[in-house]
Amino acid sequence: MKVTLSWLREHIDLLLHPYQICESLSISGTETSLQEGSEWANNFFIAYIENVIKHENADKLSVCSVRYGEKKLSVVCGAANVRPGMKTILAIPGSILPGSHVHIKESSVRGVKSEGMLCSAKELCIESKLEKMGLKQETEGIIELCESAVEGTTLSSLLPYDPILELEITPNRGDLLGVRGIAKELSSLGCGTLKPYRFREFDDEKCICSDERPVEIMGEILTEACSELCLCSLRGINNKSSCSLISERIASIGLKTISPIVDITNYLCIDSSRPVHAYDLDKIRGKIHVRLSNDKEKFRGLDGVDYVLDQGAIVVCDDEGIISIAGILGGERTACKEDTKNVIIESGNFDASTIAITARKSRIKSESSFRFERGVDNSRCAKAVKICSSMIAEYCGGADIVTQTEIKTTSRALRVADPFRFEYSDVKKLSGASISNDEILKRLCSLWCYIKSHDQEGAEIIAPSWRNDIRPSAEDYVEEILRINGYADIPSNPFLYSEALLKSPLLIQRRVRSLLISCGFFEAITWSFMQRRMANLFTHNCDAIKGMELKNPISSELSVMRPSIIPNLLSNAVYHIRKNVEFSPIFEIGKVFFEQSSDGEHTAASGIIPTTSAREQSLFFSKEIVEKILLCCGVKWSSIKNGGPSWFHPGRSLTYYTGNKVIAVCGQIHPKIDREFDEKLEIAAFEVNLSYMPEFSVSFPKPPYIIPQLQQVEKDLSFVIDKNYQIGELFSALSRSVTMETVGISLIDIFSDEEKVGTGKKSVSIRCTFQPKDKAFSDNDLRSMMLSIVKSAEECGAELRGDLLTLNKKP
The missing domain is CATH 3.30.56.10 (Phenylalanyl-tRNA Synthetase; Chain B, domain 1)
Known part of the structure; x- marks a missing residue:
């Protein structure tokens, strides 16, 4: 706005x-x-006319030699007051006239080249500003500036602030x-202090009526879709009259000026947020009525486009057919032109949701529909028509030109809002703010609320008719009371952590977000939906996607709720790749959807890592990130298995389980996804299901890290296991045997040689790191901890290799 x-x-x-x-x-x-x-005026310059000669092929045209600054142009002009030695306003090629939105460009006018345009005040929509500029326009020709105007400067230097x-x-x-x-x-x-409304309402009691065809409303007004309709007919209008103030205001905010009548209706829409529409009365056939459209009913709009309406749109009709889509767009057949003499002004109270649905389906975006969708003041329907009629009478010929007018209104009884009992104590109860009762009452009055009665405990109040967002609830009124003071009354109290808060999923997301940012990731925010083809690639069940389709999508590319965040992040990566811009690892935390039910969604933390970046080991980096997230949330995964969903490379991906639930996946994106994006991505990705994080995993605050005083001890072990045995399962088994002193178990080497380790076998070397707490480890302490690890490995079918078998012997 x-x-x-x-x-x-x-x-x-x-x-x-x-x-x-x-x-x-x-x-x-x-x-x-x-x-x-006045930014628009930067392409309009103060110019000096050096010479004027008659156009060789037109009697009423002149060819002017124009100078502005150090530049000279030849301009064809038809103004009667053009002469050598005068200063005026020049529009150079590339500038756009306000109001009419005409683009100025070099052209040939009857065989003579014209390199710009000399402008009148009306063309620039600055007629009412001339007096503030120290000028007086006595003719309808081009603007004549005073001698003090600086040649070569822009028009914006003359315009008032x-x-x-x-x-x-x-x-x-x-x-x-x-x-x-x-x-x-x-x-x-x-x-500031509000002023009375400038425009008066039309006095329909003093209007002149005749026996000519009256405006009639046929049938009953739809009580659901249209609660009120008000019509007013005006005759003897001059639609070519000057309406400078209105056109200037319209042009100043970027709207196109059309004709006085249409400009007045647009002005009123912007000025009071009350859309009205004008029809040419002589083009109306029969009686005007409101109804719902039929399926596949056709209608040609003011824009010249033929629309096919679905069933249920609110339409205003005459006996011949639709003359407008109510609250959205007028029709071409009854549009007001320059020769329009008689008009009908219409305003109605239309259902907001119906207007929004119709506008979306028809793909029509108008100033009128934009306001009806968000709610208009239903008490000003008749007033808007009377004010509009008064403005037309004032600007299009005066009251003596209006030979007939009549106002007809039909409506169902509008329900008067019931007073709401507001207790002053609710302000303290709901916000913690301490505000006196007198101050609360004063603020309610400043919000234009009607105070029916009040006492020491509270007041009976009614919200103003134009505030559709204020419901009869204590919460809404408390919000308004605090809002007008910028929420400065709300005290700043220290945050108290409770047990319930510490288990909050939002706290988990916050910790994961901080972790990823500390690891060099940038957060992205993408749409919660995607195109159907991509959703099918990133789901286990394509049939479930059918239930996730949007009934009214923004576009065909965003028609399905996302089953994964990864494809949206990949689209971001592809955008950077095609722009030849290297991108950093990015992540997003948000909802993913896999079925149409209350349990058919969960929160995921997803990210992608480019393998072409400085992190050459991005595949292993994705594994490291997943494990950091799980450890950050206090999750101990029960097993890790090779492979993952179909959109991951089967030989370069891992799946983490807790029990029988998949809690995380990571790895390289499958090459088939590259073909879908038509790019060689080479990207590693991960996705962690944060909804499976146990509540007890979140603790606050973290214990402080204490630097150990004793040196760590590292011991290496080698095991011979079956060649097809998963390393992840071995580490899962070993993790169950760790003690408080065990800092970590890491992989050193995998060795395969049938002559040395046996047929169908492989050797796995690991490094165990132990951290003493109070005193250094003895040989027996180390032997005991390592034998515990060996025992866990043997339970998995692994066999200790080499001289380390001596560990089984007692000293």
């Missing part, structure tokens, strides 16, 4: 600097930035999609 400072000042007497206004809005929950309002505030509106704050709503918000924040 964009608004100029001058537009905002029409609604509120601002007491603060624009930067302070942005800060106040941002602190209260609406991120706001300040932009230079009028910055633009750009607000990032959250979906729940539809009231801030209007300038009036922003002014009310600033008033609540103490940034």
Whole structure:
């Protein structure tokens, strides 16, 4: 949502600097930035006309020699007031006229080259600003600047300071999609005093009526989809009149100006967040009514596009067919043109969800639908029509031109909101903030809440009609009371760790995230969905993917909930590869989905490591990362097996189990995935299921690390085992025999020689590291610990090799 400072000042007497206004809005929950309002004018220059000659092929055209700075151009101009020696505004090729959005480029006008355009105030949408610029436009020709204007400088140097505030509106704050709503918000924040609304309502009691065909509403208004519809007919309109203030305001925020009537409806939509629509009355056939569309019903919009509607869209019709998709887009058949003399102004209260569904299915994004989707003030339907009628009467000919008008409204009884009993003590109870009762009541009043009654304990209040996001609940009102002070009232108390908190899954994710970042990973955030073809590659059950399809996807490339995070990370990697940019290891922690049920999702920590980076041993690095994550979470895996899911290389991947559950996988991505991405990836990846982390694994705080005073002892052992026996299973068995003094058991070497170790056998050498605590190890201590390891290995079918058999002998 964009608004100029001058537009905002029409609604509120601002007491603060624009930067302070942005800060106040941002602190209260609406991120706001300040932009230079005259940036568009940087391609328009103050130019001096050196010479003017008549166009050889046109009587009303002139060829001007124009100078700005050190450059000279030849420009064809049709203005009557053009003459040598005058200073004016030049649009160079590449500039865009505000309002009309016409692109200026070099062209040939009746055989003569024109290298730009000399502009009028109307074309630049600055008619009302001329007085502030010290100018007075007496003709409809090009702008005539004063002698003091500096040749070669841009138009922005002449324009008055009028910055633009750009607000990032959250979906729940539809009231801030209007300038009036922003002014009310600033008033609540103490940034100024709200002014009365500038435009009056049309006095329908004094209107002139005739016996001509009236506007009628046929049938009943849909109580579910359309609770209210208001129509007003105006006759004798001049749609070619000047409407400079309206067109300037529209152009200032980047909208296209079309005609006075359409500009007024667009202005009102932006100004008060109340969409209205204008129809050409002479093109209406029969009576106007509202209904739901039929399946495959066709409609041609204002944009000239033919739309095929699904069943259930709210449409406004006459006897001939659809004249508009309610709250979204008008129709081409009844559009207002320059020759329009008689109009019908329409405004309605339409169901927000129906508008959102129709707009999404039809792929139409309009200013009107954007507001209806987020909720409009249902109490201002008739007022919006009356104000719009008043503006048209003022700007399109005056009240004496309007020969007939009549306002007809049909609606079901709108339910009046019941007062909500708010207890002052809820503020302290829900937030810990200590605010006096008088201050609470004062803030509720500043939020435009209606106080029906109040006492020492609380008050009966009704939220304003334009605040659809405030529900009748203590939580919502407490939030609003705190929000308008920037949440500064909430005390900063030390965080107290509880047993339940220490077992929180979020704490596990936080520790894993910190671990991965410390290991050199960068965190990525990707979509929770992906394309169907890729989802089939990264799942064990393609049939389950059918139940994970989105009914209303953003695009065909994002149509299925993701069964794994890895493909999204691979897409990120492919993007960098194709840009010839080397990327670092990246990870993401988030939800993955494998079936359509409440238990059909879990939280995973996934990452990818490029093998082309400095970490040449990325395959083993992925294994190291997985084991660090499991140790960080206090998980002891029961077994490790070679191989993994189908998207991993079968000979270069590992699967970790705890019991019969797969808790982690790591390894190199399968070459078939390379073909799907059409790139040679050479990437190692891992995925850890954080949902299987046991609750008792999270402890806080960690015991401090104490540097040992005694030296570690290392002993090597070699075993002969079956050639097909998995090394991971041997280490899992050995890990069960470790003692408090055992620091680690690591692999040294794997040796295969049938002459030396036997047929079908292999030799595995390991290194055992022991750390004494209070005193140095004796020979008996070391022998006892190593015999325990040997015994565990023998239970797996391993046989101790070489001279180390002497360990079985007593000293």
